[in-house]
Amino acid sequence: MALSARAIYEEIRSNDETFRLFCSIAAKGEAQGGWENARIAELTGDRELAAKIVRHGTDEDKHGRIFLSLLRKRGLEPIAVPADADYCILLERAGIGLSHARLAEDRPLTDEELLAYLVHSRVTEQRAAEEVELQRKLFADDPELGKVIRTIAADEENHLAYCHEELLRMVERGHGARARAMLRHYAQVEIRAYRDVSLAVMRNMGEILGWSRAKRGVLAFGIRAIYQIERLFTWRRMTTLREPARKNALGAHAPLRA
Numbered sequence: 646m647a648l649s650a651r652a653i654y655e656e657i658r659s660n661d662e663t664f665r666l667f668c669s670i671a672a673k674g675e676a677q678g679g680w681e682n683a684r685i686a687e688l689t690g691d692r693e694l695a696a697k698i699v700r701h702g703t704d705e706d707k708h709g710r711i712f713l714s715l716l717r718k719r720g721l722e723p724i725a726v727p728a729d730a731d732y733c734i735l736l737e738r739a740g741i742g743l744s745h746a747r748l749a750e751d752r753p754l755t756d757e758e759l760l761a762y763l764v765h766s767r768v769t770e771q772r773a774a775e776e777v778e779l780q781r782k783l784f785a786d787d788p789e790l791g792k793v794i795r796t797i798a799a800d801e802e803n804h805l806a807y808c809h810e811e812l813l814r815m816v817e818r819g820h821g822a823r824a825r826a827m828l829r830h831y832a833q834v835e836i837r838a839y840r841d842v843s844l845a846v847m848r849n850m851g852e853i854l855g856w857s858r859a860k861r862g863v864l865a866f867g868i869r870a871i872y873q874i875e876r877l878f879t880w881r882r883m884t885t886l887r888e889p890a891r892k893n894a895l896g897a898h899a900p901l902r903a
């Protein structure tokens with residue numbers, strides 16, 4: 646029974662059905678991020694910040710297209726993402742970030758709502774950066790995936806740097822206590838949603854690949870163990886704010902990659 650992250654990713658990748666599910670989930674999440682950022686930019690009065698939010702959305706849209714092109718190269722079409730494996734929807738249902746209903750309105754965002762957007766991004770970009778960093782290591786030498794994953798990893802690092810920087814700006818403007826409370830709350834919600842999505846994705850993959858009960862049991866145990874570690878200790882990594890090494894990562898002077 647092969648249970649390392651590398652073995653699981655390889656198994657998912659070598660089966661058309663699971664590869665299709667994996668890329669569809671990834672593409673949907675990225676496209677969702679693209680749409681949300683584009684809309685949030687339209688509702689943001691600060692022109693300089695709005696330009697960075699547009700750039701953030703453009704990157705996420707590009708990532709969505711990368712996953713779709715991986716599917717197309719294998720002659721596969723995307724499929725609908727199972728509701729329980731939809732990370733964005735689970736987070737929205739848990740009440741963090743800005744809801745679809747809110748984004749459908751035309752009122753400009755308040756400071757509190759801008760803060761909600763930035764904290765949501767801080768927490769979810771941390772997760773994205775860590776996930777893609779793992780994939781970057783696993784597929785470093787892969788001729789098909791290596792390069793695209795390096796591109797996405799560099800972007801996610803930029804997004805995270807941008808979140809730190811903009812949130813520190815909000816702290817300077819007197820929103821420190823609110824930002825810290827929100828960061829704690831959002832991190833707790835995110836680690837639960839991440840556990841639930843991981844269990845759902847694992848269940849779906851296991852069904853397609855015919856994993857034994859023992860294998861499913863061990864993987865589910867692992868996901869729950871990670872959740873406990875995050876809940877007790879490592880959630881704090883999502884809530885810290887520090888001046889990033891990469892300054893103005895999404896600013897006007899930052900080069901746009903193809």
Ligand SMILES: [Fe+2]
Nearest residue numbers: 675704705708
């Ligand atoms: Fe992304």
Ligand SMILES: [Fe+2]
Nearest residue numbers: 770773801804
């Ligand atoms: Fe991102």
